[in-house]
Amino acid sequence: xxxxxxxxxxxxxxxxxxxxxxxxxxxxxxxxxxxxxxxxxxxxxxxxxxxxxxxxxxxxxxxxxxxxxxxxxxxxxxxxxxxxxxxxxxxxxxxxxxxxxxxxxxxxxxxxxxxxxxxxxxxxxxxxxxxxxxxxxxxxxxxxxxxxxxxxxxxxxxxxxxxxxxxxxxxxxxxxxxxxxxxxxxxxxxxxxxxxxxxxxxxxxxxxxxxxxxxxxxxxxxxxxxxxxxxxxxxxxxxxxxxxxxxxxxxxxxxxxxxxxxxxxxxxxxxxxxxxxxxxxxxxxxxxxxxxxxxxxxxxxxxxxxxxxxxxxxxxxxxxxxxxxxxxxxxxxxxxxxxxxxxxxxxxxxxxxxxxxxxxxxxxxxxxxxxxxxxxxxxxxxxxxxxxxxxxxxxxxxxxxxxxxxxxxxxxxxxxxxxxxxxxxxxxxxxxxxxxxxxxxxxxxxxxxxxxxxxxxxxxxxxxxxxxxxxxxxxxxxxxxxxxxxxxxxxxxxxxxxxxxxxxxxxxxxxxxxxxxxxxxxxxxxxxxxxxxxxxxxx
Amino acid sequence: xxxxxxxxxxxxxxxxxxxxxxxxxxxxxxxxxxxxxxxxxxxxxxxxxxxxxxxxxxxxxxxxxxxxxxxxxxxxxxxxxxxxxxxxxxxxxxxxxxxxxxxxxxxxxxxxxxxxxxxxxxxxxxxxxxxxxxxxxxxxxxxxxxxxxxxxxxxxxxxxxxxxxxxxxxxxxxxxxxxxxxxxxxxxxxxxxxxxxxxxxxxxxxxxxxxxxxxxxxxxxxxxxxxxxxxxxxxxxxxxxxxxxxxxxxxxxxxxxxxxxxxxxxxxxxxxxxxxxxxxxxxxxxxxxxxxxxxxxxxxxxxxxxxxxxxxxxxxxxxxxxxxxxxxxxx
Numbered sequence: 001x002x003x004x005x006x007x008x009x010x011x012x013x014x015x016x017x018x019x020x021x022x023x024x025x026x027x028x029x030x031x032x033x034x035x036x037x038x039x040x041x042x043x044x045x046x047x048x049x050x051x052x053x054x055x056x057x058x059x060x061x062x063x064x065x066x067x068x069x070x071x072x073x074x075x076x077x078x079x080x081x082x083x084x085x086x087x088x089x090x091x092x093x094x095x096x097x098x099x100x101x102x103x104x105x106x107x108x109x110x111x112x113x114x115x116x117x118x119x120x121x122x123x124x125x126x127x128x129x130x131x132x133x134x135x136x137x138x139x140x141x142x143x144x145x146x147x148x149x150x151x152x153x154x155x156x157x158x159x160x161x162x163x164x165x166x167x168x169x170x171x172x173x174x175x176x177x178x179x180x181x182x183x184x185x186x187x188x189x190x191x192x193x194x195x196x197x198x199x200x201x202x203x204x205x206x207x208x209x210x211x212x213x214x215x216x217x218x219x220x221x222x223x224x225x226x227x228x229x230x231x232x233x234x235x236x237x238x239x240x241x242x243x244x245x246x247x248x249x250x251x252x253x254x255x256x257x258x259x260x261x262x263x264x265x266x267x268x269x270x271x272x273x274x275x276x277x278x279x280x281x282x283x284x285x286x287x288x289x290x291x292x293x294x295x296x297x298x299x300x301x302x303x304x305x306x307x308x309x310x311x312x313x314x315x316x317x318x319x320x321x322x323x324x325x326x327x328x329x330x331x332x333x334x335x336x337x338x339x340x341x342x343x344x345x346x347x348x349x350x351x352x353x354x355x356x357x358x359x360x361x362x363x364x365x366x367x368x369x370x371x372x373x374x375x376x377x378x379x380x381x382x383x384x385x386x387x388x389x390x391x392x393x394x395x396x397x398x399x400x401x402x403x404x405x406x407x408x409x410x411x412x413x414x415x416x417x418x419x420x421x422x423x424x425x426x427x428x429x430x431x432x433x434x435x436x437x438x439x440x441x442x443x444x445x446x447x448x449x450x451x452x453x454x455x456x457x458x459x460x461x462x463x464x465x466x467x468x469x470x471x472x473x474x475x476x477x478x479x480x481x482x483x484x485x486x487x488x489x490x491x492x493x494x495x496x497x498x499x500x501x502x503x504x505x506x507x508x509x510x511x512x513x514x515x516x517x518x519x520x521x522x523x524x525x526x527x528x529x530x531x532x533x534x535x536x537x538x539x
Numbered sequence: 540x541x542x543x544x545x546x547x548x549x550x551x552x553x554x555x556x557x558x559x560x561x562x563x564x565x566x567x568x569x570x571x572x573x574x575x576x577x578x579x580x581x582x583x584x585x586x587x588x589x590x591x592x593x594x595x596x597x598x599x600x601x602x603x604x605x606x607x608x609x610x611x612x613x614x615x616x617x618x619x620x621x622x623x624x625x626x627x628x629x630x631x632x633x634x635x636x637x638x639x640x641x642x643x644x645x646x647x648x649x650x651x652x653x654x655x656x657x658x659x660x661x662x663x664x665x666x667x668x669x670x671x672x673x674x675x676x677x678x679x680x681x682x683x684x685x686x687x688x689x690x691x692x693x694x695x696x697x698x699x700x701x702x703x704x705x706x707x708x709x710x711x712x713x714x715x716x717x718x719x720x721x722x723x724x725x726x727x728x729x730x731x732x733x734x735x736x737x738x739x740x741x742x743x744x745x746x747x748x749x750x751x752x753x754x755x756x757x758x759x760x761x762x763x764x765x766x767x768x769x770x771x772x773x774x775x776x777x778x779x780x781x782x783x784x785x786x787x788x789x790x791x792x793x794x795x796x797x798x799x800x801x802x803x804x805x806x807x808x809x810x811x812x813x814x815x816x817x818x819x820x821x822x823x824x825x826x827x828x829x830x831x832x833x834x835x836x837x838x839x840x841x842x843x844x845x846x847x848x849x850x851x852x853x854x855x856x857x858x859x860x861x862x863x864x865x866x867x868x869x870x
Contacts, residue, residue, distance in 0.1 A: 036831045040824050044842075047820040047849075054810035054861055061807065065862070089808050197806070206803070256541065256703035267707050288707040289801050300803040450803040458805065462792045469788060473781045473826075502774055 034107030053088035127170040127481035131496030182471025192461030200454030216244030303446025354382035545643035546702035552636030559629040566622035567681035574765035630664035656694035662726035713797035727783035738772040810861040814853035
């Protein structure tokens with residue numbers, strides 16, 4: 001079956017082996033790598049190699065879970081980490097598998113393309129001596145001289161066959177070249193997909209931004225909370241669009257019970273956008289599954305949460321801080337953590353750290369918790385620290401407090417002070433430190449902005465691969481041979497066929513072709529040799 | 540809003556289908572049991588021409604030693620007829636159940652594991668019935684209805700999820716395109732899996748038969764007679780795989796397009812993506828092995844079994860136990 005073999009060269013294993021030189025060894029290694037057996041082995045290795053990435057958490061997807069895993073598996077964790085089990089798809093061993101496979105793919109496609117190119121231009125082989133010995137065979141008697149009948153047969157064969165060869169009173173025709181073409185297209189298209197993925201990695205970028213409703217952001221590196229560019233991205237040349245989120249509507253499942261209760265049902269962000277500072281402002285809605293598009297970059301709505309609006313005043317009633325502070329949801333009911341950092345407080349800076357709970361209740365074990373993701377009973381539960389907020393000016397997360405240079409405030413009983421605030425409520429801080437007010441709750445939209453210049457190429461490659469695959473699996477390569485001989489005033493047309501692999505339709509095709517020939521020659525009373533007779537002759 | 544009454548009718552449809560399939564399974568089993576040659580019908584030492592044996596290719600060369608029914612007495616297969624009718628009825632019940640489930644929530648019933656299982660079983664039966672109109676598949680019935688019954692049982696007890704609306708990320712036309720084709724190709728892989736297992740059994744029986752057919756137990760003889768030749772089983776399995784694999788490729792591509800729209804990246808090695816890819820690679824290896832000289836059909840078929848094991852992992856383990864963006868099991 002050369003039609004679907006990867007390497008059409010003969011097996012080299014039993015060749016007598018003289019001492020191989022450097023070139024010889026290289027050639028041997030190349031043959032081994034491009035052999036079908038190796039390709040199969042690499043394919044299976046690729047499948048096995050991909051599995052760990054679904055079992056262990058991956059840094060590129062969820063770095064937090066990797067840290068948790070490492071913290072709870074102190075002995076095995078570091079070893080797994082050294083072996084790359086938390087970055088499987090960028091680990092050297094995974095890269096080695098797919099690069100070898102890539103080379104093997106190229107090494108098989110190139111020579112096969114050459115062979116196929118030649119085969120498409122070659123004449124089909126001469127008709128064998130005894131057509132009735134072929135897997136399928138049929139015979140009819142038609143009106144007309146052998147030469148004329150041959151011409152008719154030739155025309156009939158030409159309609160379905162790429163090449164028809166005439167040899168005296170016999171014809172050979174071949175069809176189904178598309179099978180191998182499809183097979184090659186499939187493999188070449190896979191190479192295209194791999195190249196497209198590489199382009200995406202090199203020139204693509206992604207950025208994430210948590211945007212509180214009422215605020216806007218522009219597409220510059222400083223506009224992002226996190227920005228992750230490919231190595232060859234020109235970060236100064238980002239397209240200067242801006243997005244403002246006016247409102248975010250969120251609905252959760254209220255009716256169904258069980259695990260479905262509280263499941264998200266709809267997120268809609270109402271935005272105003274500008275493609276560039278001079279462009280007109282457009283109102284657009286942004287939803288999950290329908291991103292905003294600016295040239296090549298797309299803005300996705302991937303997350304949402306709450307940003308309580310908090311005001312902190314000093315003892316004199318002077319406002320030290322007034323802003324909406326995003327809190328990060330920790331569970332399906334949006335129990336969210338966050339920190340409020342009051343650097344303007346004096347003499348010591350103040351920090352609040354704790355939870356925002358959209359539907360607050362007090363859990364005996366877990367403390368303040370939330371029973372539903374929507375705002376049914378919003379509350380803030382905070383602890384208060386004072387001291388130095390930014391020791392040595394080290395960068396830190398805006399959602400946590402670095403408490404190494406801070407002390408927690410205590411209540412009169414000497415227990416850590418805990419504040420529970422409802423919207424509109426103000427609580428005075430002990431010791432004349434001023435007050436904190438929970439003014440209102442806003443929502444924030446988690447926007448993710450992606451640019452991948454390789455994605456259209458990847459799609460084109462994938463679709464071409466699918467088309468090639470279908471062609472290579474569904475099309476059959478067949479050879480049809482015809483011979484005519486005079487029988488009195490009439491002519492006997494004998495036709496035989498052979499296919500690569502199993503071909504249940506070959507018999508019917510021969511019968512059809514013979515029928516068409518009879519029709520074209522104007523034969524009224526034709527005698528077709530029946531299938532039973534045919535099998536009778538071959539047994 | 541969900542229509543609870545319709546959802547309950549859908550469940551009723553599933554239960555009824557299970558009853559019908561149980562009966563069909565019994566009938567198919569009875570039919571296969573009847574394939575055993577009646578010992579009284581055996582003429583001790585007739586030379587039987589291989590070409591004359593009913594069903595043919597299972598006997599080659601050593602035909603004379605196998606007890607055979609007379610060629611002019613084709614086995615009456617009343618039980619198989621009943622079983623096929625019951626299978627069609629069960630199929631209709633499943634179609635009705637899936638339709639009512641969908642209508643109860645105003646969306647295609649492809650949103651959670653219960654619904655995947657229901658629609659997958661429906662596809663298996665529809666494909667089997669459609670295919671049986673063109674070919675005699677009565678031998679396969681037991682091995683299609685059995686797994687379907689098992690899956691439905693799991694679906695209605697373990698995987699069951701109340702009818703409800705969808706997560707925002709699932710609200711897309713790609714749900715229909717991606718998930719229905721995925722479910723359909725899994726249905727094809729399931730049938731191909733059954734046929735592949737039967738091929739391995741039959742290959743083994745034929746090998747035994749060649750060595751010593753007289754010593755074969757009655758059960759083995761029955762199975763050996765009931766099944767088509769190993770060669771024909773292998774051809775059927777390959778044919779189904781060759782249709783299912785491009786559909787799976789399409790599933791992968793459609794999933795990538797949808798992921799690009801919903802999450803902003805067409806491929807992010809989410810556990811479900813990983814396993815979809817693993818399945819694709821294993822079946823690609825199977826098709827390659829089929830085309831490689833030096834690999835027997837049997838060892839290639841083991842790869843197909845590995846591929847199906849990966850499908851089961853993808854459905855049952857990944858959906859429930861792995862953390863990822865495809866966590867839609869509803870459990």
